[in-house]
Amino acid sequence: QDLTFWSWRQEDRAAYEQFIDTFEAANPGITVTFETFEATNYNTILSTALAGGTGPDVMMVRAYGGLENVAVAGYLEELTTESVPALAEFAAPAIAAESVRADSKIYAVPFASQTQLVIYNATIFADNGIEEPQTWDELMAASQKLKDAGIIPFANGTATAWQNETVTFGLGSSLMGKEFYDELMAGTADFTDARFTSALTSVNELAQEYFPDGFIGLDYPSAQQLFSSGMAAMFVGGSYELATFKAQNPDIELGVFAAPGETAEDAKLVGLYFDGGYAVNAATPNKEAAITFVNYLASQEFGQAFANTLNNISTIPNVTFDNPLLAEVNELNQSSIPYLMLAHFRYGEPSGSVLIQAEMQKLFSGETTPEAIGEALTTGLAAWYEPFQN
């Protein structure tokens, strides 16, 4: 049986082909063709193909709202602990990311988690005698020191819209704190909360001071470039950047830390989310083989290989990480809050991501205030997010 398997991870092609070889060796009679698509157009292509009835047998789907689009329309096969027993072992947030909210049915096997944190150039830190900061003030001080030394402290730019979200939650999660998150989820707080707005204030101060000149006009690839070339010392980003930086500059020594809170006692939180999952086409004629393949994708064997070759945090339980950096990220993940907007606010228009991205861009260019952002987020989301509708 021939399976087609679609993905937007063009950069992982070689690795996947290797995984597939392993799978095919273990399951004679099933062959899998791996096809990748340009990431930004993946949704369009997948929707089109599914709607046109020619979708792949197995596919990567985005998590959260992205999954719902496809799943609700009935294009995805429901996965259960019967069909894919391994699912029972997965962490609850990971499963939630691949389920439809209304009925909590699972539609995909989550494949990776991503962590929003601060990546730094260990060599530069060492050369300037800088330690991983424990408080916000230390972070500011360290940045100042770098700046004085003629090094750009942070490489980030915010011209690419989604980077604003990364920067906000990569830097601000600890400042906002777990309590804020819990209250927000419970519906007892909203974005006008002082914890949220003051975190934004701090993030903005840092950005204005220690991001590159004209960072609001700096796009994502350029920012990556600044960091990987060693011109900048830190980069607020996701754990998925680690591999990229290494690829761009094999000599770079990387370190990671969670952006600190006000005091050293505040829990250092990272933003955590699940990237996407492997789903099965509901209309596939090769359902059996597809389920077999998905089971493989949910196996620990695969998870381990995934972590080892792709340097990504597999969501499969009990995977260990050879790479010390990954191990460290995995460590940091133990103290996290979900990547807020993606995990909870991408189910309607306007989405929380769209709002925060736009509002942060405004803030960075001095056209709004943190308080106004809180207001804008709350009222904006109230359009569809029931807890805010009062």
Place this chain on the structure above:
Amino acid sequence: MPQFRMTGRGLWITVLIVPPLCFVALFIVYPIISAFAYAFFDWQGLRRLDFVGLENFHTVLFVEPYRSWTLNAFKNNIIVFFALMVLQNGLGFILAYALWRELPGARFHRIAVFLPVVLSTIIVAYLFKLFYHPLFGVVNISLKSIGLGEWAQPWLGQSGTALWSIIAAQAWHMVGFPTLVFLAGMQRIPGEILDAVRMETESEWVKITKIVWPLVAPSATIVFTLLFVGAFNWFELPYIMGGLDGSPFGSTDVLGLYFYRTAFGNVSAGQQDFGLGSALAVLIFIFIAAIAAVITTRLRAREIQL
């Protein structure tokens, strides 16, 4: 016999006209009409639900946040249209005028002016992104090197400059087109008419405004119409340079992006809605077609037989 000749001719015309007509009908008109039909249904993600009449149209026009998004994108399109009118068509006219005088090197200049037109939008977009780079971009570096360092800007990052920066890239890319169309128009002005003006005035301004401009009206019709259609269908350049969201905060959002984003969703929004997307597309199409028809007929009326 005449009957035979007429049917023979009719058959011949049919043979000529039907295959191309079929292509357009099958691969453009039919899919578009089916797509327009989406606008009358409610959608949940990719799933078509009930027939809802004009509700989607109502939503995109009158319900927040769509209303302000629609207005914002529409406003930006209008800016784009008028800006390109000046930058692309206006400059094109001037360049055409200069090329037309057959000054030394005109051949070379002609080839050069059209060269960017053959480049793909991706190339143009990447190039200009690099140029606008706040730290290493050619634009800022040049400004600094001539002592205008304080004019250096994060061009694509500010609402005040982002759209204009993209417009400038578009003008660079396409200025060759109106140039050549105008040039073609100018070359059809009889030389003697120009000599006649020169006998009457030395003023280049009078010559351009009172004689050349009115006489290139047919070129202007083509260029205006195509620019109008192009400006309101604008997609690729802002997509690559500003992103699908019209970054920063919607200041580069245009109807093309907005409709695409609404129909197909994007990474940050996640939501796909073919109903709203199609409704937008229908509205855009009706708007473009109506105005383009008006422009064309208005301008056509102004044209003069030489």
Place this chain on the structure above:
Amino acid sequence: MSVATTNYYDRRGILGTLGRDGLLQIILIANTILMLAPIVIMVFSAFKTTPQIFQSPFGIPDFSQVQNFIKIWSETNFLRYLLNSFLVTGASMVLILTLGTMAAYAIGRYAFTGASFILMFFLAGLTLPLKLAIIPLFMLMRDLSILNNQLSLIFVYTAMGLPSTVFIMTGFIRTLPNELEDAARMDGASEARIMWSIMLPLVRPAMVIAGIQNVVPIWNDFFFPLVFIQNDSLKTLPQGLTTFMGEYTTDWGVLFSGLTLSAAPIIIIYIVLSRQFIAGMTSGAIK
């Protein structure tokens, strides 16, 4: 009267004339530099490493540094993509020009009822947002069983190119002298013969214009291949390179060599044909 004319004589005319042409010449030169500089920078950058691009964007590179090109060559199916692009673009152009000329010939040459309606029908094709129709188009291709087949691209491109081709060619064909047609008729040529042997050779410049007009977007398009083509060995150059460059978003050097490689064929074609193209374009083809 002669007093007035004497006044004329005494004012200077040279500066006016020379200064004006001088100004225009300066505008032209500045514009040409502006037009060419980005392209030159693109080509230069293709030979640089990323840090070099950042540090000296204008610098002249060492042209022996072709590792960027080698990377593209060795890591992608570049040749395959290129051949596919040629195939798809070539086939589409042949169809566009054949069908477009046929329609334009019928509309421009024969007065029959409905001619202007048909012309309007083609013109409407210019303003339709085809991206929206991607799903119906996709289903159509599926029903025709040409998904994942270059025919799907060729058909869509042909349909997209026809409106502008008919638009350009109709105007041009209309301007051909009737007497040639009459002469051929007197010589005993059939309608098809007249079109093929007499008229078509004469509209070659218009075909070149229509050709270049369409070849650029078709050559560069990556949207439709993304949707219709999944098989790597069927991908076209822009699609293949976009996929490839997706992995190198931050390696500007590779990016630029990719851009340079994908632009090179069309720039070369343009320059080779520019003589005909400009001549055709400026000899009143647009009407």
Place this chain on the structure above:
Amino acid sequence: MAQLSLRGIKKRFRDTEVLHGIDLEIGDREFVVFVGPSGCGKSTLLRLIAGLDPISDGEFVLNGHRMNDVAPSRRGIAMVFQSYALYPHMDVYENMAFGARLMGLDKAEVERRIAEAAQMLRLEALLKRKPRELSGGQRQRVAIGRALVRKPDVFLLDEPLSNLDAALRSEVRLEIAKLHREIGGTMIYVTHDQVEAMTLADKIVVMNNGRIEQVGSPRELYETPANTFVATFIGSPRMTLVDVTHEGDRLAMANGGSVAAGTLPGPGALKLGLRPDGVQLHRSASEGFAGRVEYTEYLGDNAYVYVRLANGTLLSARTTPNDLYTPDEAVTVSVTPGAAHYFSAEDGRRLDP
């Protein structure tokens, strides 16, 4: 052999009728010239004969066969167009070969005919050239050659010389005359040049407004024009028409003298037609029409004096270049006996004694 009959031919474009019924017989080997003012229907008639446009009404018979519905290429007619209509992308040889090949002639025959035509028209050296590399006169010859190769019974030529400059014109005109003598087909020739019409034609057809005004030899038309239209159309400077009253044996002009009448039907008003060479001017004479010199034109071998007659008509008179008249001089105009033409005052028809 070519005998053409046009019988009651009418032509309508949409709802305007441009030919109102043309009857004409053209004999074998005749050289017929159509003249007439612009827009009178000459080209239209030619195109009907060629079969390029359908005949709305009436019949065209060629050698006894009704031609109305026969395709142009099957009529045995060749046409030389005003703008030559050479195929610009073919060289001279191919231009001539195109039609011949389509007739189904074999290669050798085509070559033979082209060689023959090329020799006759002195085109041998030009066979490999494209039309744009030829001068006007050479193009003209190629256009004729193309017609020749098909060996048609009838040649149609629509203002073939109008694109040439004066010198070339008279040269090519001579060639056409010679050609007609040599190949002897029937030729139908449209022009609005007097000299061409007079010098080439066996028979001139004067058309006006979609009707034939008169058919005749050049001499007939010049000497006995059938009406005022033909009278003023043929001859340059044109014939002067003077309104006179016939009384007794005198023709009197309103307030301005009289001249002797020739043999004429009854008394009354009529138009007197006077060609420039049919009048004399006198500085002092008792008899004749009174007038004043308006201006003179010196043409080298001739000079023309324009005289404003007392009734306001402008009359042209030929004088020798040595007779000098100055503007405003008073003169008397007398008529050379036998040189006067008489036309009806009502309908302009020739009045014959």
Place this chain on the structure above:
Amino acid sequence: MAQLSLRGIKKRFRDTEVLHGIDLEIGDREFVVFVGPSGCGKSTLLRLIAGLDPISDGEFVLNGHRMNDVAPSRRGIAMVFQSYALYPHMDVYENMAFGARLMGLDKAEVERRIAEAAQMLRLEALLKRKPRELSGGQRQRVAIGRALVRKPDVFLLDEPLSNLDAALRSEVRLEIAKLHREIGGTMIYVTHDQVEAMTLADKIVVMNNGRIEQVGSPRELYETPANTFVATFIGSPRMTLVDVTHEGDRLAMANGGSVAAGTLPGPGALKLGLRPDGVQLHRSASEGFAGRVEYTEYLGDNAYVYVRLANGTLLSARTTPNDLYTPDEAVTVSVTPGAAHYFSAEDGRRLDP
């Protein structure tokens, strides 16, 4: 007042020189006509005078002021173009007002001048029409009106009638003559029509190949052409040149008889120039050149007989329409005393006794 001097004017386009040094004086109120074969540089010279093209070498002086570097609009010169060059988007009034307004005239004055010009040219009824709604002759008049309104010192007209048909042509020609008499500016007029040149000019300038061949009144040119070029260029049909040898008091043609010589410098070879009206044909005569009639042309008031002389030259002779010669008839050609022109056999210059 307008006194034009052209001094050693040369014009080069790239590396080809098309005017090789033109010297010419044109007086106030003169009507000067430039004639010459196509491509000889007439239009070029006109454009240099107008200032539309720069002068490569030499000087153009108008009323004592050097004009080489003065802009066209400041020279006080108006030009009427061959194709009229009316502004298609302006109506007749605006066409005329455009230049006048640009001169800085006030509204009332512009209106007055247009009214005046319109009246003179009978354009009053057409002032609101666009050029495309006018006939050829009317357009011509508007173009002249446009020039008139600016009250220039000099009018330049480049083949202004070449686009008109024969009838309109002679009409407009008369108007131009009248106009010159009325407004009295200096007029420079280019044409290649003999009749126009002869009838309009005070002074004809014959050009050839970028040089002036002769300047003179029409009569001078016709009667005493300075060389064979002018002799054959002026007059239609053209003058026949016969190669003869002067021996004693006879001019002998190679194997074909001789005629009496006029007063002539020494013996030797020379070219004898004979106009059609300067020869007689005889069916039987002992003295004269022998030849055979080749063909005849009947033109109504004249007839021309073309005779192939024994030495191969084709000679044209005017006869009356009633003398009928048939092709191949043998004739003898005699020369009207005093009508012969003599030119040097080497350089073609007129030989004056």
